[in-house]
């Protein structure tokens with residue numbers, strides 16, 4: 001997409017927010033957004049428009065000079081992906097990548113930017129979460145959160161037992177460190193809570209580099225194109241997939257669960273990647289007992 005088209009998208013988004021009376025936020029992501037030659041022009045246009053700006057990066061291109069320029073944009077956060085401590089991260093992303101990302105985090109913190117670290121849990125790294133938490137603590141990370149990898153590959157995807165293990169680890173760490181977040185699908189189950197609802201179809205719209213729009217970047221459905229569709233509001237409103245995702249639809253297996261009204265069946269993207277189905281209970285949900293209101297403790 002050309003710079004001109006990107007500025008057009010920003011303009012259309014502003015009109016959409018006004019029409020819907022929404023407060024907006026744009027997260028710039030990639031690939032690696034800082035590799036884009038017009039990154040600072042578009043990020044600055046977002047910042048000046050009054051729309052909140054978030055940046056999702058691998059952190060490796062951030063030095064003090066770049067962090068200084070980012071600070072001028074006043075982003076609400078910069079999120080850096082770390083897939084584990086040094087050896088684990090480098091085994092997944094390549095030699096030397098961890099060190100560069102960590103230097104990026106230090107530069108961001110020097111410039112007073114709120115830093116989120118995102119950990120994508122998979123077979124290769126799920127056991128290293130607590131070591132990463134210690135690294136994040138040492139580097140003053142503001143928030144460490146995690147997601148499950150979205151894949152159909154059983155060699156990478158967590159089994160339910162593995163998912164339960166990392167959920168429990170994160171839950172324990174959360175009671176020790178306030179910067180750790182378990183605010184994603186099913187991650188509160190060890191604490192018998194579930195305060196997360198998937199935002200696909202509700203509060204999220206993805207725009208790809210060619211203008212195609214999606215309800216979620218982890219669900220493979222194109223709902224329209226922001227450059228060519230005349231009326232974005234109409235595209236979103238009439239999209240069958242947006243409607244399917246937005247209408248409260250509790251999977252039948254979840255009906256007796258006390259978390260159902262918030263959880264709504266867990267992470268749709270994760271389960272769709274594994275099964276090709278929407279509207280079914282999360283594939284990693286290990287909550288088996290039906291709700292007993294008399295216990296009143298769940």
Ligand code: SF4
Pocket residue numbers: 186194253254257258259260261263264265266281282285286287
């Ligand atoms: S049973 Fe369904 S609603 Fe309850 S926690 Fe599991 S996926 Fe969520």
